[in-house]
Amino acid sequence: MPISQWPVQERPREKLLSRGARQLSDAELLALFIGTGSRGRNAVELGQELLAGCGGLAALLNTESELPRVRGLGTAKQCRLKAIIELARRASESALCRGTGLRNPGDSAQFLEERLAGYPYEVFAAIFLDNRHRVLAFEEMFRGTIDSASVHPREVVRACIRHNAAAVIFAHNHPSGVPEPSEADRAITAELTRAMSLIGVRVLDHFVVGAGCSVSLAERGML
Known part of the structure; x- marks a missing residue:
């Protein structure tokens, strides 16, 4: 009608x-x-x-x-x-524009949930920060299938150097909507943390984003 x-x-x-x-x-x-x-x-x-x-x-x-x-x-x-x-x-x-200072996980969690939760496939992203935890850039770096995305530490290192980052926050979504970190999530976080340490970049957090919510690995004591 x-x-x-x-x-x-x-x-x-x-x-x-x-x-x-x-x-x-x-x-x-x-x-x-x-x-x-x-x-x-x-x-x-x-x-x-x-x-x-x-x-x-x-x-x-x-x-x-x-x-x-x-x-x-x-x-x-x-x-x-x-x-x-x-x-x-x-x-x-604009809620996470260049120069914004991040003081706690809640400052970036809402932005990451809004940006990543809707994808029907996995997306791995990073927020690059200076030594005062002010935002330098946000990048969606890798995209994958409905249940996985290949993450290449070498490319993440290159991005950190390109942005002259002193710290970084990682994030990826779970298309299932359940943000519980998997063993693979913990393993890639550890691998990335080791790679970042070689260039003097601190990994502040890794968020797993689900449907309207997210889990901070730092708050879980997994970093």
Whole structure:
């Protein structure tokens, strides 16, 4: 049914104006950017299909390649969506911008959860810090399959030298949503810590990111 035939109070735009944006579903919010539907499907249904094709909102916001093919989602609509996705990504990154000082695991945990939790495959990332624990850079360094990502210490060493880092925080996600560190996680952390010690870079933490939560190996005493 076209949105124009919905009860006025249930239409996304009118609902937003009367109740606030937080009352809208993910698909309804997307519908406001999509604008119009296609033959036989309204904008909310297009939003639902887009979310299903990506695997959810978090995965959509982490999409760096082409959006899933959805009939009725033409070039103009895709451009609008890609623009808002990029704005959301920049807003997230601004919370951990260059020069930000990190004092405790909570300073970086929320950013890492927002950035990594939505991927349907493993991603290994690093936050590079100076000797006062101020952020120099954030990099997603390795990507893998649904249950593993190959991490190469030599490449991490190169990145530390490139950023002139004095310290580093590692993170990777578990697509299963369960952030419990595995034996492999502990082993690669130990290997990376040894490699970093050779160039005088301290490993402050390694976060395992799950669905809306994360585990700090430093807080677990695993570093």
